[in-house]
Amino acid sequence: MRVVVIGAGATGLGVAWDLTLRGIDVTVVEARELGAGTSGRFHGLLHSGGRYLVTDPSAAKECYSENMLLRRIACDAVVATGGYFVKKFGDDSTFESRWLSQAEELGVPTHPVKVAELVDELPMLTRDVQRAHWVPDGVLEGFTMLSMLVQAIESRGSRLFDHTKAIRLRLDGDRVSGVEVEGVGGYRVLECDAVVNTAGPWAGIVARDWGLDIKVQPSYGLMLIFANRRMNKVVNRLKPPGDGDIFVPHREVVILGTTDVAQGLPDAPEPRRAEAIRLMELGAELVPDLGSWRVLRGFTGVRPLYEPSGVTGDSRTVSRDFAVLDHGETDGLNGAFSVLGGKWTTFRLMGEALGERLAKALNVDSPSLSREVAIERRHVRSVPSAPKARGALLCECEQVYEADLDESTATSQMQRRFDTWFAMGPCQGTFCAHRVLGRERAVGFADELSSLRREREHGLNAVGWGASARLIALEQSIAAQSLGEDAR
Ligand SMILES: Cc1cc2nc3c(=O)[nH]c(=O)nc-3n(C[C@H](O)[C@H](O)[C@H](O)COP(=O)(O)OP(=O)(O)OC[C@H]3O[C@@H](n4cnc5c(N)ncnc54)[C@H](O)[C@@H]3O)c2cc1C
Helix, strand or coil: EEEECCCCCCHHHHHHHHHHHHHEEEEEEECCCCCCCCCHHCCEECCHHHHHCCHHHHHHHHHHHHHHHHHHHHHHHECCCCCCEEECCCCCHHHHHHHHHHHHHHHHEEEECCCCHHHHHCCCCCCCCCEEEEEEEECCCCCHHHHHHHHHHHCCCCCEEECCEEEEEEEEECCCEEEEECCCEEEEEEEEEEEEEEEEHHHHHHHHHHHCCCCEEEEEEEEECCCCCCCCCCCEEECCCCCEEEEEEEEEEEEECCCCCEEECCCCCCCCHHHHHHHHHCCCCCCCCHHHHCEEEEEEEEEEEEEECCCCCCCHHCCEEEEEHHHHHHHHCEEEEEEEEECCCCCHHHHHHHHHHHHHHHCCCCCCCCCCCCCCCCCCCCCCCCCHHHHCCEEECCCCCCCHEEEEECCCCHHHHHCCCCCCCCCCCCHHHHHHHHHHHHHHHHHHHHHHHHHHHHHCCCCHHHHHHHHHHHHHHHHHHCCCCCCC
């Protein structure tokens, strides 16, 4: 049995993992590089379910059980930070009581925290906190998890072709027989017994190419990255999910999110200055001194929301739950499936649900093992005990040495970044990207790195005030002097 999966985000790799564990031969095709879609553009929250207790109970329940499971089976990509839901004086008390009773009913653990203790632990928070509750929120390191999933499927015989776009379906009567792709390997046909559309915000476009109409509603969110890990727990505002109401500590930085703006296109838009300023104002309701925190950059991600009954006006009200479609059942296109919506936190569950559906439709007699089998991290960067032996230090923020790049088995610059974490720290590549670029020109990764720098510049421009404005000037002068690029 051969299956082609279209899109290597969290959903596609969750599907590939579940199918691979069932003994199915899987080829994942990814139009760009790993993590180029929404899965590389999110807060990094491992949801406890707390955010959806009142508005989306079934998504809340799924998030909680997957959160607990991923701590066990994918512990190298999960940090069990814990989190708080904070109610300010004046915030709706009836929402708090509904939230607490839903938590009890759905089995999501919470416990009250004394305000004095909270302020002691997180002194940057507003003094207007009336009550706070602990939840088992965590941090999901998306890039690490993607790398781990690729290693896991490849070690069991499946494969990923990145920079390879699915362009057409091949049919034998009313049954899928292959997928035409083009990309780095040129044009080719991947013969298969089934195909799964996991193209996230692009899923509607892929379905259109198949002659189907699927209502995917792309809505984007802006997030801001702040230098320094100023808090060690996730902080949420205890009110109906809205803009600018969550801070997530992520490695050395903190991420503030987000907004929710419906848009027609699946591509992540450039961060806008006015929106970044509004997000700062909203974030300041929880952290009054936020204006003095150094913003590293803004970035956007596009939600692949799925609304079965058609596009609604308000994307906040569309469920965060997911759907698996068997197009053989619904459209007479046998062997074609789509997995839509959902969260990063529920990627494994989405894979399992697709696996069950596909196995039933195609008479595959093997159960899902993705609940039991651990997703392990194989390439682990060694700690540089003797700096001289590791070559030159390329990235100070993340302590990446020349030897770390040499030892990485990644086949693309993007994967090297996930392996080593260079350009992901507080300087956001301002210094190390140039060093690595200079060194890697010879191996042909220069274009990838240049586009990374370009994207980061856009994110930096949106927050170009205070220290960030000085960083932009510094970045441009380094680019002009070391790379001969024009100062813009
Ligand atoms: C602002 C924001 C914040 C979020 N925060 C969180 C959070 O904190 N926690 C959480 O659990 N979830 C969060 N989410 C949700 C989560 O990030 C997404 O649900 C998840 O990443 C979607 O993954 P995906 O694989 O479906 O889509 P994607 O990651 O977008 O993957 C789809 C892939 O398909 C590829 N593709 C498209 N067309 C083709 C083609 N023709 N051929 C080959 N490849 C193709 C694309 O290049 C892309 O890489 C957030 C979402 C947003 C927008």
